[in-house]
Amino acid sequence: MQAFLNKKLREIRLWAWAAAVLPVASSATLFFIWAFGTDHLFKVAMISGASAMFTVAVCWWWWALHAIRTLTADWKTTNESIVEVLAEIKEVRTLVRDAIEVNSDK
Numbered sequence: 792m793q794a795f796l797n798k799k800l801r802e803i804r805l806w807a808w809a810a811a812v813l814p815v816a817s818s819a820t821l822f823f824i825w826a827f828g829t830d831h832l833f834k835v836a837m838i839s840g841a842s843a844m845f846t847v848a849v850c851w852w853w854w855a856l857h858a859i860r861t862l863t864a865d866w867k868t869t870n871e872s873i874v875e876v877l878a879e880i881k882e883v884r885t886l887v888r889d890a891i892e893v894n895s896d897k
Contacts, residue, residue, distance in 0.1 A: 792865060799858055806851065813847070 817840055824836045 795861060795865070802854065802858075806854075809847070817843075 821833070821836055821840065824833050828836075
């Protein structure tokens with residue numbers, strides 16, 4: 792679980808960095824193409840930018856679904872472990888009560 796946490800935190804930092812830098816870099820690139828480039832180059836850049844944004848959105852979506860699936864599976868495992876521990880605690884409690892009742896008869 793700790794390895795998963797560390798990995799996801801690194802990935803979140805990467806996504807946050809990309810979310811902060813890529814829009815600014817894209818805007819600057821489009822501005823310079825618009826100011827100094829040709830109309831054809833601007834259209835190509837707009838199509839490339841839109842395609843890149845769509846690709847990034849799809850990659851992020853699948854990354855988020857994978858993270859949610861993994862967390863859900865881990866929570867299920869944790870829940871099953873807690874149920875087992877609870878059953879064992881109840882069993883120990885019964886044994887302790889039985890031992891106390893036996894000692895009370897003397």
